[in-house]
Amino acid sequence: MLDEIKRLENISIRLESDPGKRAKISQDIAQFAESFLQSLQDRKAYVFSKENGAGLADFMPQEEARSTESILSVLDKQLLESGLNPASGGHLGYIPGGGIPAAASGDYLAAITNRYATVFYASPGAVRMENLLIRWMCRMVGYPKNSLGYLSSGGSMANLAAVVAARDAKNITPKNIEHSVIYLTTQAHHCIDKALRIAGLATCIRHFVPMNDHFQMDAAALASLIEKDKKDNLNPWLIIASAGTTDVGAIDPLDSIADIAEANHIWYHVDAAYGGFFLLSDKVKSKMNGISRADSIVMDPHKGLFMPYGSGALLVKNKNDLSRSFYYQANYMQDAIDPNDEISPAEISPELSRHFRGLRLWLPLQLYGIKPFRAGLEEKMLLAQYFYKEIIKFNFETGPEPALSVMIYRFVPEKIKNNTAAVNTFNESLLTSVLEDGRVFISSTTIDGIYWLRLAVLSFRTHLKHIQILLEILREKTSGL
Ligand SMILES: Cc1ncc(COP(=O)(O)O)c(C=O)c1O
The missing domain is CATH 1.20.1340 (dopa decarboxylase, N-terminal domain)
Known part of the structure; x- marks a missing residue:
């Protein structure tokens, strides 16, 4: 046996190359x-x-x-x-992820040191680092002391955990599920729908709240829907609002929705996966008034903090709402969880062993400070504004003026203006032309049967020259039409 152990060791040690x-x-x-x-x-x-x-x-x-x-x-x-x-x-499509190189250095160190950022006992430093980053975000949204959350792999997983926490807080069970109502708009990200299905909530009633012409939830319509549902003996339990929708970057009237949620004791969730980090800018704070009144908030560092993919965050106003859903004990973990320690991600999230996500955020924030992040976000908003103003000059139709850094636009050639299908096809061909050129990338969406091109400015590497390239291509393809 010892010979066999030695033989195997001689092979397995190849997994650690010699230092040279x-x-x-x-x-x-x-x-x-x-x-x-x-x-x-x-x-x-x-x-x-x-x-x-x-x-x-x-x-x-x-x-x-x-x-x-x-x-x-x-x-x-x-x-x-x-x-x-x-x-x-040149990535101006979907919601661009960033990928600042210093985050890769954080990942490198996280993997080399392989700290167990799951329980405080195993890595007090890693857990403290992640919790401090989460507390920094909690302060950013205006949350009180008892708030907490954790770093997730992205917005979809964070929204899923939020829905699960809401479900358990509001005691939604197979008994009451079919007369329990969720309120959202058709502009909510599709991961919400996915989350509801995964969380066993697909049979809840979903009421889509009408929107104004800025694609924002109509708070008065929400209040009326809830009132009627209550009269009909239904159980309104969850409102899902957005702070920056994917299609057009719309921010719902968060404060008015908070009034309604509070008055009706409904869990209030805000998906700020895209928009959340814009709160670093004072120019945005007033647009997101009321976000601090949400029970749960999702914001993605791999969007607004320019991190590489794999960085989301869930924040809850009352940390007990996460423990209720995710706390577990196991005999083999008996030495690991001490109630007097700092709360560990394992106690408030679905994961156990996990990537040490904090270091990729912490390192760039330390190396560069917050200032360039804020400047980057303000620059992206101005670039979207600039594009909006310029594209109108080229006779493009637009959606609402960008509230953040996402907007929709399309060209309606005079000759086919009354033929929606032909106009849609024309804009699809515009998108293909941009992709064939390849210097910049854009994506599209369809709203009420209308095909729109989208601009999403969020990569930290996107600067004026990229917007000018896109404008130049679009002008060339549409002039004289
Ligand atoms: C508003 C919003 N919510 C949620 C998500 C899903 O996030 P992720 O792709 O990180 O899972 C996105 C993705 O673009 C989004 O824009």
Whole structure:
């Protein structure tokens, strides 16, 4: 047996290269990353490719090691040469993720040190770091002392946990589910619908609240719906509002909705996955008045804090609302949870072992300070405003003036103006032209049968020149029509 252990050890120790080889691998990878960053200004924001990463199938894990060189060359071709390049400043579609390089250094350290950011006992430093970041966000939204939350993998998972916490706080069970009512608008992100289904709430009644022409929830209509539902012996229990919708960046009237939620004892959730970090700017605070009155809030660092994908956050006003849903004890964890410690993510979230998400946020905030984040967000808002004003000059139709940094627009050629289908097709072809050019990437949406092009300015690398490129392409494709 001892011989076999030795034989296996001789193979398994390859997982830890000797210091010289390890340094060389790190160096090669760092060089690859650096040349990617340096090539960004020449890389397209979108690449059409026939290959689409299919060559990865010839590079399946095999028994023996491959060279770093061959691995990096496959990554270069199969990963970077097709589809959207979210690291590009030209990414103006969907909700751009950022990916500030210092966050990658945080991830690197998180993985190398592999701190267990799940229970305080295992890594007091990691848990404190994450909780302090969460408390910083709680202060940003105006939450009181008893608030807390945790860093999630993104907005969808954070919204799911919020819905579960709301469900348990309002005691929604199979007995009352079918006469319990949720209020939201058709502009709520589809992950909310998904969350409701996953949380076993698909059979709740969903009332879609009418919106004004800025795509904001009509608070008076909400109040009337609730009043009527109560008269009909239904159970209104959850309102889901948005602080920055995905389609148009609309912010619902959060304060008026809070009045209604409070008066009717309804759980009030605000999805601020996209819009939340704009609160760093004083210019936005008044637009989000009332957000502090929500029972739960989602805000995504991988949107408004320019983090790489994999960074969301759920905040709740009363931390007991998370413990109610997510606290568990297990015999094998008996040494790990002490009620006198700092609260651990394991006690208030669905996960146990998890990525140490805090370090990728903490490091860039320390290295650069908050100032450039705020400036970046204010710059993005102004870029969206600038685009809005310019595109009108080119005779484009627009949706509402951007409240943050997302807006919709479309071109209606004179000759086909009465033919909605033809106008839709024309705008689809505009989008294709922008993608074929590739310097910038845009996406689209359909609202009430109308196809709209979208502008979403949120990458920290997006600057005036990217907006000007888009304007130039759109003007060229529509002039004289
Ligand atoms: C308003 C809003 N909520 C939720 C989400 C989902 O977030 P994630 O993609 O991080 O799961 C998005 C994504 O764009 C969003 O814009």
